[in-house]
Amino acid sequence: MKQYTHFIGGEHHSGTSGRTSDVFNPSTGVKSAEVPLASASEVETAIAVAEAAFPAWSATSVLQRSRIMTKFTALLYQHQPELAKLVSLEHGKVIEDAMGSVLRGIEVAEFSCGIPHLQKGEFSDNVAGGIDLYAMRKPLGVVAGITPFNFPAMIPLWMACMAMATGNTVVLKPSEKDPGCPMRLAELFVEAGGPAGVFNVVNGDKVAVDTLLHDSRIKAVSFVGSTPIAQYVYETATKNGKRCQAMGGAKNHMLILPDADLESVANALMGAAFGSAGERCMAISVGVCVGDEVADKLVKMLTPRVKALKIGTSLEKNLEMGPLVTKEHRAKVMDYIQMGVDEGADLVVDGRDFVLEGSEEGYFLGGSLFDNVKKGMTSYEEEIFGPVLQLMRVQTFEEGMALASDHQYGNGTSIFTRNGAAARTYADRVEVGMVGINVPIPVPLAFYSFGGWKASAFGDHNQFGAEAVRFYTKVKTVTSRWPESTIAADFSIPTLK
Ligand code: NAD
Numbered sequence: 001m002k003q004y005t006h007f008i009g010g011e012h013h014s015g016t017s018g019r020t021s022d023v024f025n026p027s028t029g030v031k032s033a034e035v036p037l038a039s040a041s042e043v044e045t046a047i048a049v050a051e052a053a054f055p056a057w058s059a060t061s062v063l064q065r066s067r068i069m070t071k072f073t074a075l076l077y078q079h080q081p082e083l084a085k086l087v088s089l090e091h092g093k094v095i096e097d098a099m100g101s102v103l104r105g106i107e108v109a110e111f112s113c114g115i116p117h118l119q120k121g122e123f124s125d126n127v128a129g130g131i132d133l134y135a136m137r138k139p140l141g142v143v144a145g146i147t148p149f150n151f152p153a154m155i156p157l158w159m160a161c162m163a164m165a166t167g168n169t170v171v172l173k174p175s176e177k178d179p180g181c182p183m184r185l186a187e188l189f190v191e192a193g194g195p196a197g198v199f200n201v202v203n204g205d206k207v208a209v210d211t212l213l214h215d216s217r218i219k220a221v222s223f224v225g226s227t228p229i230a231q232y233v234y235e236t237a238t239k240n241g242k243r244c245q246a247m248g249g250a251k252n253h254m255l256i257l258p259d260a261d262l263e264s265v266a267n268a269l270m271g272a273a274f275g276s277a278g279e280r281c282m283a284i285s286v287g288v289c290v291g292d293e294v295a296d297k298l299v300k301m302l303t304p305r306v307k308a309l310k311i312g313t314s315l316e317k318n319l320e321m322g323p324l325v326t327k328e329h330r331a332k333v334m335d336y337i338q339m340g341v342d343e344g345a346d347l348v349v350d351g352r353d354f355v356l357e358g359s360e361e362g363y364f365l366g367g368s369l370f371d372n373v374k375k376g377m378t379s380y381e382e383e384i385f386g387p388v389l390q391l392m393r394v395q396t397f398e399e400g401m402a403l404a405s406d407h408q409y410g411n412g413t414s415i416f417t418r419n420g421a422a423a424r425t426y427a428d429r430v431e432v433g434m435v436g437i438n439v440p441i442p443v444p445l446a447f448y449s450f451g452g453w454k455a456s457a458f459g460d461h462n463q464f465g466a467e468a469v470r471f472y473t474k475v476k477t478v479t480s481r482w483p484e485s486t487i488a489a490d491f492s493i494p495t496l497k
Contacts, residue, residue, distance in 0.1 A: 008201075079184070
């Protein structure tokens with residue numbers, strides 16, 4: 001059985017707190033590893049090491065940082081299958097999906113190689129007689145990343161690559177449920193020539209998170225996880241004077257207009273609702289049908305497909321869905337399904353009885369499909385984060401758009417239609433951060449940025465893209481004069497002429 005460590009200053013350190021957490025293979029239910037849960041003093045050691053690495057790293061030329069990120073990117077590509085296997089074994093998502101999720105992280109590493117261009121400042125020549133004015137983007141210092149279980153490669157890469165490329169040093173606290181991949185990322189950074197101490201990983205739980213949130217040497221915190229913890233992290237970090245971006249949960253609606261190609265809609269819903277067993281913050285969990293005819297047809301089309309989902313152990317090829325991440329999470333999803341039934345929604349397909357022969361101890365659930373889900377039901381208002389698709393029926397476009405706009409979450413949404421004007425109005429007016437038009441999972445590419453609205457994100461900056469350069473740097477402006485003659489005294493506020 002594997003014993004995970006912390007990765008501090010380019011070396012593995014066994015945990016000394018005496019506390020550990022078990023890591024399981026969700027496909028079999030067998031314990032595969034133990035991960036140490038850091039004490040406050042172990043986290044403080046990592047912060048001290050990262051702080052000591054900061055002066056040299058931030059003074060490293062931007063071209064040299066870019067070269068290291070380029071080597072790191074190349075190594076990530078080379079190790080993509082190995083990283084995907086780690087993701088698949090500890091998270092449970094099927095291997096092709098795990099490969100894709102690693103790629104989406106590598107794309108941010110690739111984007112960060114352009115840091116010489118991205119981190120350029122501004123310069124104004126001769127703003128007054130002989131005075132030049134310029135602005136620089138300086139790194140912040142030691143920054144923390146705190147990540148969820150569902151993307152153990154992609155989200156650590158979102159944070160660490162942009163933080164390091166801009167000259168910061170990092171303490172990453174990944175999810176204790178699947179810590180194998182994040183650890184490997186930090187090792188590969190060192191293998192790529194990244195200096196020891198720039199990318200550190202401490203494994204842990206609330207104790208580690210709270211230490212990061214309270215330590216004055218941590219200048220910024222990037223968090224992704226559930227909304228209650230995101231809000232707690234945001235409030236605590238900002239109260240302690242830190243910059244913070246904290247992404248939370250989601251409930252993503254797909255609005256389906258009567259003119260949409262329903263075959264495409266059904267295909268999109270299958271992938272977006274059940275891919276990764278619904279454990280994606282950009283999963284479509286609600287299909288909003290405009291008109292009963294659309295709903296009736298979709299129920300008919302989806303029912304046999306949900307019943308026939310290809311489910312198996314995560315390393316098998318050509319599957320549609322693997323297990324859920326933990327036994328506890330599966331139980332929580334099952335509770336939400338029961339809640340939906342109790343609240344009066346129609347459970348058309350019930351995935352709770354699914355058993356995978358030969359893997360009876362795995363954390364499997366079949367796909368579930370609800371019809372006639374209504375606003376106000378708790379199972380609709382809250383995030384389920386499992387393989388459950390809820391269909392709702394409305395009579396108008398406006399009514400459908402209002403559902404997405406009024407929901408507490410506002411991460412992603414999509415509209416399926418052939419009507420360009422309706423699609424444009426939806427993209428323009430819906431109160432959600434990321435919108436897809438005939439695209440079910442609108443995760444922006446690395447050169448844009450990722451972030452939801454409302455209870456799906458706290459803070460002002462999105463993840464990756466130019467937004468991340470702004471998040472991980474502070475602006476310094478310099479007003480400069482090299483006079484050829486003596487400077488005269490001036491007692492009024494400088495007004496540059
Ligand atoms: P989580 O909130 O339970 O955990 C996230 C991180 O916070 C982990 O590192 C965990 O160790 C830590 N943590 C957990 N409880 C804590 C506490 N009480 N105090 C301090 N730290 C704590 O989330 P999860 O279950 O790992 O991930 C799933 C959630 O993440 C879902 O809600 C999903 O929607 C969300 N998510 C959001 C996005 C996004 O960009 N909006 C992306 C991926 C996942």
